[in-house]
Amino acid sequence: MFSKAADQDDVAAQSNLGFICENGLGVRSDYIEAYKWLTLAAVQGDLPSRKELRSLKKIMTVPQIDSAYSRILTWKTNHQDVELAFAFEGDPSDKE
Numbered sequence: 001m002f003s004k005a006a007d008q009d010d011v012a013a014q015s016n017l018g019f020i021c022e023n024g025l026g027v028r029s030d031y032i033e034a035y036k037w038l039t040l041a042a043v044q045g046d047l048p049s050r051k052e053l054r055s056l057k058k059i060m061t062v063p064q065i066d067s068a069y070s071r072i073l074t075w076k077t078n079h080q081d082v083e084l085a086f087a088f089e090g091d092p093s094d095k096e
Contacts, residue, residue, distance in 0.1 A: 006037060009079065014041035015049045022056060031060050035068035036075065 005013035018038035021030045035056055041049035057065065 006040070007079070009040075009044075011041050011044040011046050014038075014044075015046050018049060018052065022052070031056060032064050032068045032071065035060065035065065036071045039068070039072055040075065 003013075003017060006017045014037045018034045018036075018041060019025070020027060020034075021037060022034035023029065035053065038049040038053045038056065042053055060068075
């Protein structure tokens with residue numbers, strides 16, 4: 001349901017999918033996938049996603065975060081029309 005809209009760059013769907021993945025709501029909990037979707041929402045200005053990224057980052061390992069960034073870059077490659085500002089501005093969880 002959310003995944004199709006999230007793949008079409010819908011910020012609300014990306015944020016919701018991030019929370020679903022993080023908390024294992026109907027799916028197995030996956031912090032890496034959660035970080036990916038929350039980052040994609042955060043770079044579009046979604047403040048709850050930015051806040052959640054800060055919390056999630058505290059409980060993830062560096063390799064997990066690296067894996068999440070790898071998934072984000074793969075997503076970006078498959079969605080060339082989407083501009084990811086964080087690639088040049090740093091981690092979106094650090095912004096207010």
